[in-house]
Amino acid sequence: MEFKDYYSALGIDRTASEEDVRKAYRKLARKYHPDVSKEPDAEKRMRDINEANDVLRDKEKRAAYDALADRVARGGHPEGDFQPPPGWDAGFEFHRGPNQGPADHAEFSEFFSSLFGEAERRGAARRNYRARGEDHHAAIEIALEDALNGAEREITLRAQELDAQGRPTFKTRTLSVKIPPGVHPGQFIRLAGQGMPGHGGEPAGDLYLEVRIAPHRLYRIEERDLYMTLPVTPTEAALGAQVKVPVPTGGVVEVTVPRNARSGLKLRLKGRGLAGKQTGDLYLLLDIALPPADSEAARKAYEQLAQASASFNPRQHLGV
Amino acid sequence: MATVSVTTTAISASQPLAASELAHACGADTEWVVQLVEVGIVQIAAIEAPPEHWRFSSTDLQCALEARRLERDFGVGLDAAALILDLQHEVRRLKAVIRAHGLR
Numbered sequence: 001m002e003f004k005d006y007y008s009a010l011g012i013d014r015t016a017s018e019e020d021v022r023k024a025y026r027k028l029a030r031k032y033h034p035d036v037s038k039e040p041d042a043e044k045r046m047r048d049i050n051e052a053n054d055v056l057r058d059k060e061k062r063a064a065y066d067a068l069a070d071r072v073a074r075g076g077h078p079e080g081d082f083q084p085p086p087g088w089d090a091g092f093e094f095h096r097g098p099n100q101g102p103a104d105h106a107e108f109s110e111f112f113s114s115l116f117g118e119a120e121r122r123g124a125a126r127r128n129y130r131a132r133g134e135d136h137h138a139a140i141e142i143a144l145e146d147a148l149n150g151a152e153r154e155i156t157l158r159a160q161e162l163d164a165q166g167r168p169t170f171k172t173r174t175l176s177v178k179i180p181p182g183v184h185p186g187q188f189i190r191l192a193g194q195g196m197p198g199h200g201g202e203p204a205g206d207l208y209l210e211v212r213i214a215p216h217r218l219y220r221i222e223e224r225d226l227y228m229t230l231p232v233t234p235t236e237a238a239l240g241a242q243v244k245v246p247v248p249t250g251g252v253v254e255v256t257v258p259r260n261a262r263s264g265l266k267l268r269l270k271g272r273g274l275a276g277k278q279t280g281d282l283y284l285l286l287d288i289a290l291p292p293a294d295s296e297a298a299r300k301a302y303e304q305l306a307q308a309s310a311s312f313n314p315r316q317h318l319g320v
Numbered sequence: 321m322a323t324v325s326v327t328t329t330a331i332s333a334s335q336p337l338a339a340s341e342l343a344h345a346c347g348a349d350t351e352w353v354v355q356l357v358e359v360g361i362v363q364i365a366a367i368e369a370p371p372e373h374w375r376f377s378s379t380d381l382q383c384a385l386e387a388r389r390l391e392r393d394f395g396v397g398l399d400a401a402a403l404i405l406d407l408q409h410e411v412r413r414l415k416a417v418i419r420a421h422g423l424r
Contacts, residue, residue, distance in 0.1 A: 029394075134344075135344055135345045135347075137345075175326055177328055179328075179330075180328075183330055187330055188331040189328050189329065189331070190331060191328055192327050193326070205344070208381070210382070220419060222419070
């Protein structure tokens with residue numbers, strides 16, 4: 001595990017005030033917000049900035065992190081091989097108050113969750129009031145086929161716990177999650193009782209998994225609709241044809257390409273998209289693929305085509 | 321390593337979230353959800369119905385979580401959060417259209 005320098009992630013130093021942290025975060029968030037950023041690594045940078053902000057804006061976490069950074073600086077450790085020393089957070093307690101927002105550490109690093117994940121769980125368990133545990137949020141990336149057909153996936157959650165001797169150990173929980181058929185990107189799957197433990201005997205919170213769909217080799221997703229490029233030969237496009245097309249639910253369907261079809265023509269397969277209030281469609285975007293003129297016969301055929309369509313000028317609208 | 325099987329529910333029209341569940345998922349209270357409804361960050365069928373009858377979708381949960389983060393990290397009011405979310409969704413929609421047309 002790599003030791004994360006949260007100060008350099010925000011471009012500030014150890015003496016930065018709370019206001020400096022806030023300003024630095026807001027400035028960088030505008031620069032790296034994936035919706036507006038032109039930087040190639042915007043998404044990763046935004047995650048790092050969010051994580052650094054979560055620690056440094058919080059007095060308790062920042063103090064514990066500073067103390068840990070001092071110990072690391074004194075002791076030294078091989079690059080990329082960081083393990084938090086036992087009892088690193090002794091004397092610190094992390095509170096997640098009712099107004100601190102969601103405990104959404106899903107996107108944070110292993111470094112963060114090993115330091116603060118379990119510390120927050122323990123902090124929650126120590127407090128002496130009664131309330132249901134906080135809900136947790138994470139994301140699950142699945143294949144398009146699994147979203148359409150349903151699947152069972154295992155997810156692994158890591159948290160640090162203290163063993164009988166008080167030493168920190170990693171505890172891994174593996175959950176088997178049933179993904180119902182017809183889920184769409186952005187839909188949440190709720191796992192009852194898998195969030196933070198309850199306070200004072202109250203039930204645990206839930207874990208919400210946000211569905212993300214992995215990029216697909218063939219299909220692009222736009223809201224509930226799917227798009228696929230369908231290559232056809234010039235002959236198929238000109239004369240019309242029946243062509244075979246794979247569909248994401250499995251299997252192959254036959255589609256009619258109309259006569260005189262042009263490149264970019266959209267053919268719609270109704271109801272073959274993602275489920276939702278209105279089930280999406282599958283669109284096929286026609287792409288005319290030219291056979292290479294790499295043989296005498298092919299060259300001859302092209303020449304004959306040129307003669308047969310001598311009056312056809314694709315550049316007429318250019319005035320030439 | 322033991323594998324635990326847990327009950328899963330996909331939040332959808334047939335299995336929506338109640339106002340109290342939406343609030344809890346965002347680390348907030350029901351009063352905050354009422355404010356979200358008032359500024360239109362989340363959608364309900366009939367505003368005159370009492371909050372305990374409100375039902376929310378996955379999209380509502382996503383918008384509520386984003387609004388919560390904007391409040392916390394940028395100190396914005398919910399009116400401004402609503403505008404930011406509208407603009408964000410429009411940017412994402414337009415980017416998807418551009419991608420679907422193979423322009424990027």
